[in-house]
Amino acid sequence: MDQGTLVTMQIDGGKALLESLRDAGFDVTVGGWTKSSEEGDWYLYIASQDVDTHGLGDAYRTVYTVIQANPAFGIDPFEVKLVGRQNLIAKDLLGIRGAGAATIATRTRRPKLGLMSVEDTYVYAL
Numbered sequence: 001m002d003q004g005t006l007v008t009m010q011i012d013g014g015k016a017l018l019e020s021l022r023d024a025g026f027d028v029t030v031g032g033w034t035k036s037s038e039e040g041d042w043y044l045y046i047a048s049q050d051v052d053t054h055g056l057g058d059a060y061r062t063v064y065t066v067i068q069a070n071p072a073f074g075i076d077p078f079e080v081k082l083v084g085r086q087n088l089i090a091k092d093l094l095g096i097r098g099a100g101a102a103t104i105a106t107r108t109r110r111p112k113l114g115l116m117s118v119e120d121t122y123v124y125a126l
């Protein structure tokens with residue numbers, strides 16, 4: 001898949017993944033795609049309290065299980081990056097989304113997400 005442009009399949013698949021994770025009892029504080037300036041690839045960042053309480057390994061196992069059970073999402077497990085709720089990326093994603101639960105997704109070309117240089121970011125309204 002062309003990594004230059006975030007495509008509808010990635011947007012729809014990411015939203016379905018986040019909703020399925022929530023349905024499975026996994027905390028999704030905020031989620032969004034971002035294209036790093038350095039690598040030039042899109043990654044789905046998910047901030048979750050489960051990373052903080054259960055550890056990164058357990059959180060990734062849960063996410064991978066949901067992805068494997070739902071191949072129609074079209075999400076490669078290696079496209080997903082989990083962070084805790086106190087991570088700077090999580091805080092920036094929350095800032096982009098806004099204090100309350102947004103009703104529409106937000107797209108921004110701000111140059112930084114946490115300490116990472118980025119070209120483009122798409123944050124889901126959850």
